[in-house]
Amino acid sequence: MQELVKLIQEAVIDISNALKFPDTSYSEEKNSSGDTQLKFDVLSDEIITHHLSKSKALKALISEEKEEILKFNENAQFIVAYDPLDGSSLMDVNFAIGSIFAIYKEEVSPKNLKAALYSIYGARLELVCCEGEEVKLYRLNEGGKFDFVKELKMAEKGKINATGGTQKFWDNKHANFIKGLFEEGYRLRYSGAMVSDIHQILLKGGGLFSYPATKDAPNGKLRALFEIFPLAFIIEKAGGATTNGQNASLLELEFHQIHATSPCFFGSEYEINKLLKAYNG
Ligand code: AFP
Secondary structure, eight states: OOEEEEEEEHHHHHHHTTTTTTOEEEEEOOOOOOOOOEEHHHHHHHHHHHHHOOOOEEEEEEEOSSSSOEETTOOOOEEEEEEEEEEEGGGTTTEEEEEEEEEEEESSGGEEEEEEEEEEESSSSSEEESSSSOOEEEEEESSOOOOEEEEEOOSOSEEEEESSSSSOOOOOHHHHHHHHHHHHHHEOOOSSSSSHHHHHHHHOOOOOOOOOSSSSSSSSSSIIIIIIIIHHHHHTTTEEEEEESSOGGGOOOOOTTTTTTOOEEEHHHHHHHHHHHHHOO
């Protein structure tokens, strides 16, 4: 698995370099979620495929930008699922965006998640990596290597409320819950790139990121295998909590389609417990 982590590091450095002088135009293709692909979505996907396919330990790749699973060595152990460029629709406004990776052993299930990583392409390149119990923040140095910065931990309660989904399609239960958090003093922080919004919550030590079921998207928008599971793994290992509104953890869910979506909530213990009470009475 170490080799895969190293190859992911090489891939995100290449993507970060390419982002300095990018082509921000759209291609003519749509991905399996129906989003029109940016040329840079496709390029990021190609960069990651190019690097990871060097590993003999790679059984398959699952990408947000690929319709089907891309199979490699059948006898190998690891399947990597990834979102090559989360928040890519924010490329034009030059906000921080990132890549998200989940490394599964043998079968794609949260039970088999062995590591989760994400990069942040902001003013500097950062990488958050959880391979065991600790969530570690790294920063790229001038020599092109990642330096360890610190371990990340969630506090019991935060101050940030990152609220996803179109408000006019929220149900009353969700709208009242979100209103309640603002009345308690929570501040709105929402960029539209899940990876950056969750990074902010993790770095500031707490808060809530939500993307609920809505009337126009009853199963939510965010994708399980390469967005929800890796970020839930990182948040929970950092001492936070997650749910889909009913379950005790997003990591209890199972999906059979590679592009399946789910409502999802990530936060500190306090906000997730409050949400479970508001949702389930
Ligand atoms: P893009 O990668 O197409 O920009 O989508 C980003 C994303 O999947 C996730 O990162 C955001 O949290 C979410 O979409 C934002 O969706 P809304 O615009 O509906 O809030």
